C-alpha cells in the first residue's frame with residue numbers, strides 16, 4: 001500500500017436510520033480524541049444526523065464533504081458525504097422509504113474504496129427485515145458485499161464473517177440460515193473453503209500465522225457417531241484435507257468446551273458450524289468490544305457486533321464502543337495491507 005492510500009479516510013455507512021447507528025456515529029466522533037480515532041466520514045443524510053444530534057442535545061458540528069476533505073475537517077466537524085436518497089429520522093420505527101438510502105450508503109462506500117477515495121468501509125447495523133420487505137435480496141451486509149466485490153472485480157468473492165474480540169475470533173461457517181438449512185448446507189468443501197480464507201486473511205490482514213480450531217456440530221462432537229454423524233462424514237474429512245494443505249487445524253471440538261479461557265489459548269480463530277455457535281460466545285465474552293469483520297473480500301469491511309437496537313434508539317443510551325472498535329480495527333487492517341487486494 002502507498003503512503004497516500006494509508007492517509008485515506010474510512011467510510012462509515014449510516015445503516016438503519018431508525019436504529020442506533022446515527023447516534024453511535026455522533027458519539028464516536030465526539031470521542032475521537034480520547035479514542036484516538038482515525039479520520040472517517042459518514043455516508044448518510046445530514047438532516048437526519050442533525051435531527052438526532054439535536055434530539056439528544058449532542059453538540060456535533062456536521063459538514064457536507066467529499067471524501068478527499070474528510071481528514072482535514074475531521075478535527076472540527078463530523079464529515080458527511082450526502083446520499084442521493086433522503087433518510088427519515090424516526091427512532092425505533094423502521095420505514096420502507098429508507099431502504100433505498102440504506103442500500104445506497106453501502107454501495108457508495110464500496111464505490112469510494114474502488115475509486116481510491118476511502119481506505120475501508122465500516123458499516124452501521126441494518127435491520128434485515130425492512131430491507132427484505134423493500135426487495136433487498138441479500139441476507140445481510142456480508143453476502144451483499146460479496147456481490148458488490150464480484151461486480152467491481154469480475155471475480156467471484158466468498159465473503160466470510162468473523163467476530164473478532166479481545167479474547168476470541170469466531171467464524172460461523174454457515175451464516176444467515178435457519179438451523180435446519182445450516183445443517184443441510186454443511187459440506188467438507190464449505191468448511192475447507194472457509195478455513196482457507198480465514199487462514200489467508202489472518203496472515204495478510206492481521207499478520208497472524210493462525211492455529212484454527214474447528215467445532216463439532218452435535219453434542220460432544222457426535223460422541224463417535226452415536227449423537228450424529230456430521231463430524232465423521234463432513235467435518236473430519238475437511239480437517240484432514242486442510243492438514244494435507246499445511247493449514248494448522250485441530251478438531252472437531254465439542255462446542256460446549258471450546259470457549260473457556262484455557263481452550264481459547266490453543267487457537268487463534270474458532271470455526272463454528274452455524275451462526276449462534278460462533279456469535280453467542282463472541283458477544284457474551286465482549287459485547288462492547290467485539291467487531292464483525294468480513295474476510296474474503298478484496299477490501300476492508302468491519303462493523304460493530306451488535307444490531308440496530310430499536311428498543312433504545314433515540315434515547316441517548318447506546319454505547320459507541322463496538323463501533324469505535326470497528327473503526328480502529330478497520331484502520332489497522334487497511335494499514336496492514338493494500339486497501340484493495342485484487
Ligand SMILES: NC(=O)C1=CN([C@@H]2O[C@H](COP(=O)(O)OP(=O)(O)OC[C@H]3O[C@@H](n4cnc5c(N)ncnc54)[C@H](O)[C@@H]3O)[C@@H](O)[C@H]2O)C=CC1
Pocket residue numbers: 020024124125126127128129141292303304305306307308309310311312317318319320321322
Ligand atoms: N451488522 C448488522 O447489520 C447487524 C444487524 N442486526 C440487525 O439488528 C436488528 C436487531 O437485532 P437484535 O437481535 O435485537 O440485536 P441488537 O444487537 O440490536 O440488540 C440486542 C440487545 O442489545 C442492546 N444493544 C445493542 N447494541 C447496543 C449498544 N451499542 N449499546 C447499548 N445496548 C445495545 C439492545 O438494546 C438490545 O437490548 C435485527 O434486524 C438484526 O437483523 C443484528 C446484528 C448485526
Ligand SMILES: NCC(=O)COP(=O)(O)O
Pocket residue numbers: 126139140141142143279292303
Ligand atoms: N448477526 C450478525 C449479523 O447479522 C451481521 O450480518 P451482516 O449484516 O454483517 O452480514
